[in-house]
Amino acid sequence: MERLAISPVDAAVPEIGRWLGALKEVRRKTIETVADCEQACLDWCGPDGSENPIGALLYHVGLVEMSWLYLDLLRTELPPDVKTLFPWPSRDEAKRLTRVPGRSAAQHLETLATSRKILLEVLGGIDAAEWRRLRTPIDGLDYETNPEWVVFHLIEHEAGHTAQMASLKARWSRRPAAT
Numbered sequence: 001m002e003r004l005a006i007s008p009v010d011a012a013v014p015e016i017g018r019w020l021g022a023l024k025e026v027r028r029k030t031i032e033t034v035a036d037c038e039q040a041c042l043d044w045c046g047p048d049g050s051e052n053p054i055g056a057l058l059y060h061v062g063l064v065e066m067s068w069l070y071l072d073l074l075r076t077e078l079p080p081d082v083k084t085l086f087p088w089p090s091r092d093e094a095k096r097l098t099r100v101p102g103r104s105a106a107q108h109l110e111t112l113a114t115s116r117k118i119l120l121e122v123l124g125g126i127d128a129a130e131w132r133r134l135r136t137p138i139d140g141l142d143y144e145t146n147p148e149w150v151v152f153h154l155i156e157h158e159a160g161h162t163a164q165m166a167s168l169k170a171r172w173s174r175r176p177a178a179t
Contacts, residue, residue: 011124016131019151020120026155027116030162033169034058034105041172042108043101054168056097057161058108062115063090064157068150069119072137082118085111123147 006025011017034042034054042055052060063086070078078086088098123131126147134144 009120009124012126013128013131015128016123016126016147019148020124022155023116023119023151023158026158026162027112030058030061030112030158030165031109033162033166035109037105037169039102039104041169042103042105043099044168044172045099046168046171047175051168052097052164053099053101054165055101055103055108056099057165058112059086059088059100059103060090060097061158061161062086062108062112065115065119065154068145068154069122071139072145073135073147073150074122075135075138077138082115085114123151 006018006021008014008017008021009024011020037054042058043053045051045053066078066082066086067090070076070082088100090098092098131147134146136144
C-alpha cells in the first residue's frame with residue numbers, strides 16, 4: 001500500500017521538521033520524474049526548441065534553493081563549495097534559464113542532493129524564533145522574508161518545475177522519430 005504522508009526530518013523544532021519533510025517529499029517526486037531520463041531528453045527544448053529543458057530546470061531548482069538560503073536567509077554570498085556546484089548564473093543574457101547540456105540525470109541529482117543536504121543542515125538546526133524572524137536580502141531587493149516562507153516557496157517552486165519536467169518528458173516520449 002502506498003503511504004501518502006509527510007515524514008518529518010530531524011530538526012530542533014518538530015514543526016520545522018514537518019516543513020522540511022514536505023521539502024523532501026517534493027524532491028522525491030522530482031527524482032522520480034527525472035531519474036530515468038536519457039541525455040537527449042534532459043537537453044530537449046520542446047518541439048520548437050524554445051522551452052527550458054529538464055536539465056536547465058534541475059539546475060535552476062538547485063541554484064534557487066541555495067540563493068534563498070545564502071542571499072536571503074543567511075545574508076551572505078554563496079560559499080566557494082556552493083559556487084562550484086553552480087558555476088553559471090541562473091539565467092543567461094536573454095533572461096532565459098541557463099542551459100547546461102551534457103549533464104546527466106545522475107549529475108543533476110547529485111548536485112541537488114548536496115544542495116538539499118546543506119539546506120536541511122542549516123534550517124534543521126534553527127529555533128522557532130529564527131524560523132519566523134524576518135530579514136532583508138543582501139542584494140538590496142525591497143522585501144523581507146523568513147525561513148518559514150522560503151521553505152513554503154521552495155516547495156511550490158520545485159513542484160511547479162517538476163510538473164514542467166514531467167510534461168517535457170511525456171512529450172519527449174511521444175515525439176515523432178527523427179528522420
